[in-house]
Amino acid sequence: MQDAMRVRSTAQIAGHPIHPMLVPIPITCFVGALLTDIAYVASAEIMWANFSAWLLLAGIVFGVLAAIVGLIDFLGNRLVRAQAPAWPHLIGNAVVLILSIVNLMIHMRDGWTSVWPSGLVLSGITALILTVTGWLGWAMVYRHGVGVAR
Numbered sequence: 001m002q003d004a005m006r007v008r009s010t011a012q013i014a015g016h017p018i019h020p021m022l023v024p025i026p027i028t029c030f031v032g033a034l035l036t037d038i039a040y041v042a043s044a045e046i047m048w049a050n051f052s053a054w055l056l057l058a059g060i061v062f063g064v065l066a067a068i069v070g071l072i073d074f075l076g077n078r079l080v081r082a083q084a085p086a087w088p089h090l091i092g093n094a095v096v097l098i099l100s101i102v103n104l105m106i107h108m109r110d111g112w113t114s115v116w117p118s119g120l121v122l123s124g125i126t127a128l129i130l131t132v133t134g135w136l137g138w139a140m141v142y143r144h145g146v147g148v149a150r
Contacts, residue, residue, distance in 0.1 A: 007083070009147035010076030011069045017147035019073055022066035023137065027130055029059030030100060034123040040115045049114050052123070053107040056100055063097050073147070083144045085136035092133035099126050 009017030033055040040048035074080055074090060081087075103122040107114050140146040 007079040007146045011072040018069045026059040026063035029055045034127045037120045037123045056104040085139045089136040
């Protein structure tokens with residue numbers, strides 16, 4: 001764990017890493033989009049489809065911000081890149097952002113086709129990938145000490 005003490009976050013404010021502060025927002029938005037897609041499919045109330053589109057947009061905006069800060073950490077410290085979960089975490093979250101952008105385009109269509117079936121499927125796949133990348137991010141912090149001040 002001696003190496004973990006030196007695996008500091010490059011992007012920080014007053015010694016606090018920025019990336020872990022940002023990531024809960026897109027995660028919440030993308031999981032929320034899945035839930036509102038399910039609500040739309042169950043009820044056909046257009047309000048749920050609109051909520052999904054707004055959640056996807058907010059998730060993408062904050063996801064891009066989190067990705068930029070995460071990339072700064074990734075490129076700014078070779079010890080971060082050396083962690084086993086780092087590459088799958090980075091690639092998986094890039095896939096999440098790409099899928100979410102495609103999903104937002106689908107959600108911008110009118111009526112039933114904005115969610116069923118493509119939007120719901122993409123929201124589900126995104127949530128599944130986030131489960132894996134979230135676990136990998138957790139492992140980087142709690143097992144490998146990335147960004148943890150000691």
